Amino acid sequence: RKEVEQDPGPFNVPEGATVAFNCTYSNSASQSFFWYRQDCRKEPKLLMSVYSSGNEDGRFTAQLNRASQYISLLIRDSKLSDSATYLCVVGLRETNAGKSTFGDGTTLTVKP
Amino acid sequence: DTGVSQNPRHKITKRGQNVTFRCDPISEHNRLYWYRQTLGQGPEFLTYFQNEAQLEKSRLLSDRFSAERPKGSFSTLEIQRTEQGDSAMYLCASSLEGKETQYFGPGTRLLVL
Numbered sequence: 001r002k003e004v005e006q007d008p009g010p011f012n013v014p015e016g017a018t019v020a021f022n023c024t025y026s027n028s029a030s031q032s033f034f035w036y037r038q039d040c041r042k043e044p045k046l047l048m049s050v051y052s053s054g055n056e057d058g059r060f061t062a063q064l065n066r067a068s069q070y071i072s073l074l075i076r077d078s079k080l081s082d083s084a085t086y087l088c089v090v091g092l093r094e095t096n097a098g099k100s101t102f103g104d105g106t107t108l109t110v111k112p
Numbered sequence: 113d114t115g116v117s118q119n120p121r122h123k124i125t126k127r128g129q130n131v132t133f134r135c136d137p138i139s140e141h142n143r144l145y146w147y148r149q150t151l152g153q154g155p156e157f158l159t160y161f162q163n164e165a166q167l168e169k170s171r172l173l174s175d176r177f178s179a180e181r182p183k184g185s186f187s188t189l190e191i192q193r194t195e196q197g198d199s200a201m202y203l204c205a206s207s208l209e210g211k212e213t214q215y216f217g218p219g220t221r222l223l224v225l
Contacts, residue, residue, distance in 0.1 A: 034212070099157050099160060099168055102156070103154050
C-alpha cells in the first residue's frame with residue numbers, strides 16, 4: 001500500500017462544475033499537509049496548505065480529517081485554467097522535517 | 113529570476129555513462145531536496161540537505177546515485193553507470209527552515225538510451 005493514495009481520475013467536468021478530490025495517508029504521525037498543482041511537463045507548485053480547521057482560498061477549500069487520515073480538496077465554479085494534475089503531499093514535520101511524500105496525483109480536465 | 117534553477121533542462125545519454133545535474137535553490141533557503149518523477153507518478157523523494165549536511169537518503173536510492181551540497185548553496189546530483197530505468201524528470205526543491213512549503217525548479221529531464 002502506498003503511503004499517500006489518490007484517485008488518479010481523470011476527472012472530466014464542465015466549466016462551472018464543483019469537483020472534489022480525496023487523498024488518504026497511512027502514517028498517523030504525519031504533521032503537514034499540502035495540495036500542489038502540476039501542469040503538463042511543468043514543475044509542481046503549491047496550491048494551498050491544509051490545516052486541521054480547514055481552510056479556503058477563493059474557489060478552493062481544503063479539509064483535513066486526522067481521525068480517518070484523509071485530506072480533501074474542493075474546487076467550486078471550475079475554470080478551464082484549473083485543468084491540471086493535483087498532488088496531495090504529506091510530511092512528517094516533527095520527526096523528519098525533510099521528507100515529504102507525494103501522491104501520484106489526480107488529473108482534472110475542465111471542458112467548455 | 114529568484115526561483116529555483118536547474119541545469120541542464122534536458123539530458124540524453126547512453127547507458128553506462130555518468131551524468132551530473134545542478135540545482136541552485138532560492139538564495140535564502142537552507143533546505144534542498146531532490147526528487148525523481150516518472151510519467152503518471154508523483155515526485156519520489158531521493159534525498160534532502162539542510163545547509164551542507166545530507167540528512168536523509170531514500171532507501172530506494174541506489175549507490176549509483178550521489179548528491180552533494182558542499183557550501184550549503186547549490187547542489188549536484190550524479191548518477192553513475194546510467195541505466196534505462198533512470199530515465200525520468202529529476203526535480204529539485206528548496207525551502208526555508210521552519211517553513212514546510214517547498215519551491216520546485218523546472219527539473220532536468222533525463223533520457224537514457
